[in-house]
Amino acid sequence: MRESTGGTRERIQAVALELFTEQGYERTSLREIAERLNVTKAALYYHFKSKDEIVNSLVEDRVQRIDELIAWARSQPPTRATRRALLNKYADMMFASEQPSVMRFFEQNQTVLKSLSAGMQMRERLLGLANQLCQGDNSPAAQLRATLTLFAVHSSWFAVRTPHITDQERKKIALEVADELLAGIGEPEPDAAQD
Amino acid sequence: MRESTGGTRERIQAVALELFTEQGYERTSLREIAERLNVTKAALYYHFKSKDEIVNSLVEDRVQRIDELIAWARSQPPTRATRRALLNKYADMMFASEQPSVMRFFEQNQTVLKSLSAGMQMRERLLGLANQLCQGDNSPAAQLRATLTLFAVHSSWFAVRTPHITDQERKKIALEVADELLAGIGEPEPDAAQD
DNA sequence: GTCTATAAGGAGATAGAC
DNA sequence: GTCTATCTCCTTATAGAC
Secondary structure, three states: OOOOOOOHHHHHHHHHHHHHHHHOOOOOOHHHHHHHHOOOHHHHHHHOOOHHHHHHHHHHHHHHHHHHHHHHHHOOOOOHHHHHHHHHHHHHHHHOOOHHHHHHHHHHOHHHHHOOHHHHHHHHHHHHHHHHHOOOOOOHHHHHHHHHHHHHHHHHHHHOOOOOOOHHHHHHHHHHHHHHHHHOOOOOOOOOOOO | OOOOOOOHHHHHHHHHHHHHHHHOOOOOOHHHHHHHHOOOHHHHHHHOOOHHHHHHHHHHHHHHHHHHHHHHHHOOOOOHHHHHHHHHHHHHHHHOOOHHHHHHHHHHOHHHHHOOHHHHHHHHHHHHHHHHHOOOOOOHHHHHHHHHHHHHHHHHHHHOOOOOOOHHHHHHHHHHHHHHHHHOOOOOOOOOOOO
């Protein structure tokens, strides 16, 4: 509860996310963000101690939520059903609120984000997700399939260019295609010992 | 035939591509490139009239080759066989010489490249390729599938983390998974008129 | 073809008033 | 919580000598 004036902090985050996604992190200066908000650069520094920290604040709780997802997946058996459920949860998360914009930002600024702590955290999480999605089948093809299912969810925004399509429809299509990819990932033997 | 000294121009391109991919276009200064080559910034400006132009030179002939690919696809019927052949040609191109690094650079610097002419050209071509890959089936799912096949080829570098795997194997796996995605794209009716 | 020197500008960040 | 003013640093790019 720190919003005494009207949530300037949140407005900064919103504008920053938009500009970072549109033009890239490096190409967006603090001056630009400030001007959009009709404040000065110095005002930004009251709310965030650096430019990096704006990105951190953007990524923070997303990272946490993905962690929870991975933890859940680990507690489940490495079956096809688990993988489907995991991806469904992930898609729900991605399509909720303005989550998508954060992922779009992430996808489009990968290189820069490598040198930002927020970026590294996100990378780790996505790698972790991909690993969970092919748990039980460590073949190269399975790894590729797992990665592509994530990308199916992410790319449903720009890859599908049909006009007037709703987010719900995008999600449905992404999951249908992803399911097919998941189906090609094998399950480990049910432990041989059956008599 | 301009290499009087030893292809400084080519050495600049090589180092620039490497650093751009590693750290991002914006984060890589001309000073840095020059230092790696043990020359001064001014020397770079003899070979390229601006930083952008280095990127242009990198992307130039790739764009042309993709154009040829698209032109070829247009001359073919929009069948599954054409799509498979198109993706095979594309994969051959991507895995030839040091092409992969250029695509990796492109994938990782999308946002920045939006404001560079070279970047826009590449974007158009990849969109064109995706369109050709789902020619004859304009359903949203088909568009997503087409996009994912391209990504399958591109991502086979980092998505497959099996050690000691060769490029040939990566390509093979990428195409296998991609084929499955292509199989879900429909073909137009063979023109009804059969008796 | 490569150098030294420098111009010109914008970036992130800080100090301290209000 | 936001301002003005300023610091420091590094960038792309150019001019002209060798």
